[in-house]
Amino acid sequence: MAGIYRSTRYVLQNAFGSRSLPGAVRFYSQKPDPAPLINVDVDSKTGVATVTMNSPPVNTLNTPFLNEMGGVIKELEKNKTRGLILTSSSNSVFSAGLDIMEMYKAPRDQMAVFWTTLQNTWLSLYRTGIPTVAAINGHAPAGGCLLALSCEYRVMVGPKFTIGLNETQLGIVAPPWFLICMREAVGPRQTELALTSGKMFTATEALNIGLVDQLVSNKEEALAEAHKFIARFAKIPPLARKLTKEFTRQEGIKYMEEKMLDDLETFVDVASSPSAQKGMEMYLEALKKKST
Numbered sequence: 001m002a003g004i005y006r007s008t009r010y011v012l013q014n015a016f017g018s019r020s021l022p023g024a025v026r027f028y029s030q031k032p033d034p035a036p037l038i039n040v041d042v043d044s045k046t047g048v049a050t051v052t053m054n055s056p057p058v059n060t061l062n063t064p065f066l067n068e069m070g071g072v073i074k075e076l077e078k079n080k081t082r083g084l085i086l087t088s089s090s091n092s093v094f095s096a097g098l099d100i101m102e103m104y105k106a107p108r109d110q111m112a113v114f115w116t117t118l119q120n121t122w123l124s125l126y127r128t129g130i131p132t133v134a135a136i137n138g139h140a141p142a143g144g145c146l147l148a149l150s151c152e153y154r155v156m157v158g159p160k161f162t163i164g165l166n167e168t169q170l171g172i173v174a175p176p177w178f179l180i181c182m183r184e185a186v187g188p189r190q191t192e193l194a195l196t197s198g199k200m201f202t203a204t205e206a207l208n209i210g211l212v213d214q215l216v217s218n219k220e221e222a223l224a225e226a227h228k229f230i231a232r233f234a235k236i237p238p239l240a241r242k243l244t245k246e247f248t249r250q251e252g253i254k255y256m257e258e259k260m261l262d263d264l265e266t267f268v269d270v271a272s273s274p275s276a277q278k279g280m281e282m283y284l285e286a287l288k289k290k291s292t
């Protein structure tokens with residue numbers, strides 16, 4: 001089994017195409033798609049990129065989306081972008097997390113490609129030397145929360161949106177690297193309390209436990225505060241900053257570098273188990289009922 005996963009990873013690692021940015025202008029990532037999943041807008045004065053997830057209806061994280069995100073981060077690094085602000089084009093959802101359709105009734109090799117892409121893209125975002133901020137302008141459950149936690153600073157639009165690692169409510173388990181990200185933000189006690197119950201926090205609750213750093217009342221304010229955070233690093237030498245970030249995040253980085261294949265195998269085994277599949281089926285049905 002590990003052989004399949006290793007070759008899958010090889011293919012994926014070579015699948016991130018690259019393309020030069022034509023200076024500080026707007027560009028769309030990866031494929032010349034009339035409806036890109038992610039828009040990137042680089043401010044020509046500050047060199048800060050606003051990366052807007054634009055995969056309606058709820059920015060689920062599936063393989064094409066994650067591949068595109070990985071490509072975007074690579075491009076921004078190559079172009080020495082000064083900052084990355086992650087936000088959503090939706091008025092109510094930052095990201096609904098992993099696309100359950102990538103896991104529900106999916107063949108094991110498809111699940112493996114999906115998970116490997118998630119692992120690689122997460123690691124790129126989590127460890128990038130570019131200062132990162134999540135401008136959370138909508139709900140951010142599970143993988144949506146992970147995306148926000150992988151950034152260095154979180155500004156959330158309140159009060160009506162929610163955020164959290166709710167996996168246990170779905171009968172699935174947040175892997176250790178999700179948990180490490182949460183623990184880095186809120187500490188071990190709050191992590192255990194939050195994850196064992198799968199709690200979704202209101203924006204105010206999230207601020208109170210340190211899951212987010214700032215509350216604002218709309219997206220424009222969130223973007224303005226995100227720019228302010230990035231401006232703090234104007235006079236900090238980039239290499240010193242990057243290495244300090246790596247040292248601070250070494251637990252998560254080490255976990256992924258050393259345990260990537262074990263994590264992948266565990267994921268495929270757990271996600272394809274009859275009980276996890278039943279749980280996903282019921283959850284999808286509940287989501288569908290809610291939306292009709």
Ligand SMILES: CCCCCCCCCCC/C=C/C(=O)SCCNC(=O)CCNC(=O)[C@H](O)C(C)(C)COP(=O)(O)OP(=O)(O)OC[C@H]1O[C@@H](n2cnc3c(N)ncnc32)[C@H](O)[C@@H]1OP(=O)(O)O
Pocket residue numbers: 057058060092093095096097098099100101139141142143144166167170172173174175176263266267270271284287288290291
């Ligand atoms: C080492 C140990 C490893 C073990 C690991 C094994 C197990 C793997 C676990 C991995 C961790 C998982 C992480 C995840 O991210 S799982 C996904 C969790 N996400 C959610 O719970 C969010 C679900 N969605 C919602 O709550 C709402 O959609 C939301 C509040 C985000 C927005 O609500 P809104 O009313 O605006 O929109 P709708 O609910 O009507 O949704 C619109 C359509 O989108 C579909 N949808 C929503 N979320 C998902 C999703 N995550 N995946 C797939 N599809 C989704 C929804 O069904 C609607 O579809 P239709 O329009 O067709 O009805």
